[in-house]
Amino acid sequence: MAKPRILIFTAMASLGLAACGTSSPGGNANAPTKVQIAAEGPFTGDEASIGAGALRGIKLAVKDFNDKGGVHGTKVDLVIWDDNHKAQTATTLQAQGISDPTILGIVGPMNSSVVEASEPGLQSASPPLPFVTESASAIKVTDAGYGVAHRVNARDDKQAALDGQFMIDQGAKRVEVLDSATDYSRPLADAVQNYLKTKAPTIQVKRDSATNGQTNFSTVVTNMKAFNADWVFFADEGTETAPLVQQMKQATLQIGQNIQFLGTDGEDDPSIVTSSQGAYLGAYASNVTADPQSVSTAASFVSAYKSAYGSDAISQAGPFYGSAYAATQVLLQAIANSTVSNGKISRNDVLSHLGSDTFNTILGPIKYDNKGDVANVTIGIFQAKGTTASPQMASVKSVSG
Amino acid sequence: MDYFLQTFPQQLVNGLEAGSLYALIALGYTLVYGILEMLNFAHGDVFMVGGFLAAGVAGLFVHNGVAAVPAALVVILMVAVAMGGSGLLGVGIERIAYRPLRNANRLAPLITAIGISLLLESVVQVQISPAPVLVPSNALVSQRVLQLGNVATPFTGATLFIAALLLMVALDLFVFRTRFGSAMRATAQDREAATFMGIDVDRVIVVTFLIGSALAGIGGVLYGLRFATVDFFMGYLLGIKAFTAAVIGGIGNLRGAVVGGLLLGVLESFGGGFISSQYQDAFAFLALIVVLLVRPQGLFGQPLTDRA
Numbered sequence: 248m249a250k251p252r253i254l255i256f257t258a259m260a261s262l263g264l265a266a267c268g269t270s271s272p273g274g275n276a277n278a279p280t281k282v283q284i285a286a287e288g289p290f291t292g293d294e295a296s297i298g299a300g301a302l303r304g305i306k307l308a309v310k311d312f313n314d315k316g317g318v319h320g321t322k323v324d325l326v327i328w329d330d331n332h333k334a335q336t337a338t339t340l341q342a343q344g345i346s347d348p349t350i351l352g353i354v355g356p357m358n359s360s361v362v363e364a365s366e367p368g369l370q371s372a373s374p375p376l377p378f379v380t381e382s383a384s385a386i387k388v389t390d391a392g393y394g395v396a397h398r399v400n401a402r403d404d405k406q407a408a409l410d411g412q413f414m415i416d417q418g419a420k421r422v423e424v425l426d427s428a429t430d431y432s433r434p435l436a437d438a439v440q441n442y443l444k445t446k447a448p449t450i451q452v453k454r455d456s457a458t459n460g461q462t463n464f465s466t467v468v469t470n471m472k473a474f475n476a477d478w479v480f481f482a483d484e485g486t487e488t489a490p491l492v493q494q495m496k497q498a499t500l501q502i503g504q505n506i507q508f509l510g511t512d513g514e515d516d517p518s519i520v521t522s523s524q525g526a527y528l529g530a531y532a533s534n535v536t537a538d539p540q541s542v543s544t545a546a547s548f549v550s551a552y553k554s555a556y557g558s559d560a561i562s563q564a565g566p567f568y569g570s571a572y573a574a575t576q577v578l579l580q581a582i583a584n585s586t587v588s589n590g591k592i593s594r595n596d597v598l599s600h601l602g603s604d605t606f607n608t609i610l611g612p613i614k615y616d617n618k619g620d621v622a623n624v625t626i627g628i629f630q631a632k633g634t635t636a637s638p639q640m641a642s643v644k645s646v647s648g
Numbered sequence: 649m650d651y652f653l654q655t656f657p658q659q660l661v662n663g664l665e666a667g668s669l670y671a672l673i674a675l676g677y678t679l680v681y682g683i684l685e686m687l688n689f690a691h692g693d694v695f696m697v698g699g700f701l702a703a704g705v706a707g708l709f710v711h712n713g714v715a716a717v718p719a720a721l722v723v724i725l726m727v728a729v730a731m732g733g734s735g736l737l738g739v740g741i742e743r744i745a746y747r748p749l750r751n752a753n754r755l756a757p758l759i760t761a762i763g764i765s766l767l768l769e770s771v772v773q774v775q776i777s778p779a780p781v782l783v784p785s786n787a788l789v790s791q792r793v794l795q796l797g798n799v800a801t802p803f804t805g806a807t808l809f810i811a812a813l814l815l816m817v818a819l820d821l822f823v824f825r826t827r828f829g830s831a832m833r834a835t836a837q838d839r840e841a842a843t844f845m846g847i848d849v850d851r852v853i854v855v856t857f858l859i860g861s862a863l864a865g866i867g868g869v870l871y872g873l874r875f876a877t878v879d880f881f882m883g884y885l886l887g888i889k890a891f892t893a894a895v896i897g898g899i900g901n902l903r904g905a906v907v908g909g910l911l912l913g914v915l916e917s918f919g920g921g922f923i924s925s926q927y928q929d930a931f932a933f934l935a936l937i938v939v940l941l942v943r944p945q946g947l948f949g950q951p952l953t954d955r956a
Contacts, residue, residue: 473658490877
């Protein structure tokens with residue numbers, strides 16, 4: 248009789264232990280020992296004003312996720328990589344993530360040029376290091392065929408169509424298309440120029456170029472004036488816009504009066520109104536992501552952002568604070584859905600879940616196609632309004648698709 | 649052709665304005681090279697520090713677009729602080745980094761200068777601001793646009809041009825018409841012989857750095873007022889272009905630096921306006937290559953055989 252009793256006792260003990268293993272979060276056998284993600288972007292440097300707001304969004308998303316229990320009870324640690332808008336800095340920082348298997352993914356990088364330089368290294372790492380960018384919109388980011396690439400924002404081809412159509416609808420006749428000679432800016436300006444040429448061949452287009460960091464635009468402004476442009480399209484990451492519009496004003500090209508201005512993502516930034524001493528008021532800027540303030544599912548996020556960072560924090564948040572929160576949600580949900588084995592989560596598994604799962608985010612559900620693009624993204628056009636001291640970007644047009 | 653005729657005067661004015669800033673900074677390069685035969689690559693960053701000092705003074709006195717004291721007084725203070733601060737910085741750099749290497753291999757001070765340049769950029773980036781800093785020029789100087797026929801230039805642009813020209817004339821008079829200027833020229837010609845003639849060469853070198861750096865400092869103020877912004881990287885490309893201007897003019901020659909700067913500005917402006925704005929920066933360096941091929945000593949430089 249002794250033997251069956253021992254067997255029953257052993258069986259009961261095993262069942263009990265097994266039950267413990269699948270119980271609620273908090274120090275259980277299924278919890279990973281360490282989970283880290285990296286936030287990468289230009290948190291200092293020429294684009295610090297857009298990077299800072301995005302970083303705040305990421306921090307808030309990690310905090311909210313951890314407050315709800317993290318990954319099976321393990322809190323996620325956020326590592327901050329400030330790439331300074333420089334590809335070389337980015338790859339150096341990423342090398343440390345590649346060698347640390349507990350870093351399971353990156354939210355960012357934010358700039359297309361940095362993403363494009365990073366992709367080969369992230370893909371060839373063993374295992375590959377996936378990323379979800381909140382703002383990189385160049386077509387090549389996902390068209391290059393790297394499986395690690397994912398984004399929550401729209402691509403340049405969608406943005407170019409929105410921009411081109413907006414100018415056509417507004418009655419543009421002579422458009423000065425300007426780029427700032429970066430990997431991001433030039434293809435986007437090309438795409439808008441092609442769109443105008445195809446859809447409205449009667450519109451005359453003049454193409455000019457600035458350089459990254461340029462402050463003296465007198466030559467370009469003279470060209471613009473001689474061309475008698477009624478619209479300026481400037482594909483830029485935001486840094487060069489304030490001196491340009493200010494010098495346009497000094498050359499009597501006043502936005503909203505005798506000329507209209509359409510910028511892109513980085514220029515959907517009210518701080519340009521202040522830095523241009525008011526010359527930017529009235530300018531339009533398109534954005535590859537939705538404004539969280541106009542998305543009903545993001546209402547609680549907007550209030551949480553204000554309560555965390557101050558009631559005026561939204562006006563300084565730049566264009567990507569909402570998409571940064573959403574990108575972090577995507578990455579964290581993919582991690583949470585991955586299998587924990589011996590206290591570890593494999594990056595390969597995270598990558599596979601990024602490709603197959605549907606993620607609930609503040610900007611709506613996200614499901615990736617085989618390139619890492621989202622089928623349905625809301626993008627919009629905003630206008631600089633208010634005063635020099637208290638500017639804002641107000642939503643003018645919103646398109647889904 | 650119409651387009652060319654219509655924009656030619658405006659592009660000329662644009663080029664002269666940009667060129668006057670190159671020339672002002674080029675003077676610092678050429679002064680130091682004339683005396684020490686060294687390339688002070690940190691000079692562009694001394695200009696940047698001048699811009700930040702001016703922005704700091706403006707930030708102290710301008711709140712919400714309104715100057716707390718008369719605007720003219722703020723501008724005078726900006727000029728004084730930027731010239732003084734940059735001048736002292738230049739002297740400090742010479743004393744700490746260059747003087748100990750005066751008799752070293754020629755590469756040593758060159759590498760040190762590049763190091764100082766990176767150091768200044770990093771310190772300003774980390775300690776002051778990695779992002780561009782606003783200079784509230786609309787609260788300090790007139791934003792009026794001066795119009796003459798088809799040609800328009802903002803008051804700040806015209807001020808930059810006129811102030812730069814006046815400073816260059818003043819420097820020329822100082823070097824060619826004063827006793828100390830004679831000492832500078834003597835030191836430039838033959839440092840050893842100048843010492844034998846009783847010239848305090850160390851003092852001449854200190855004053856040379858002081859003048860060159862102070863000019864860069866006021867260049868920073870003029871730049872800030874014109875473009876309403878300063879950033880830690882602004883001295884890099886501008887410094888390289890000013891150095892190019894000094895080489896085109898004949899490095900070591902003051903009048904050459906002025907002509908080189910103005911020529912470079914105008915070439916850039918014409919190239920960007922009439923050929924392609926996508927290659928605007930490249931025109932400066934193309935001009936350098938052409939001048940060096942045709943006249944290696946620069947437009948106003950002495951051939952090396954004459955100097956020896």
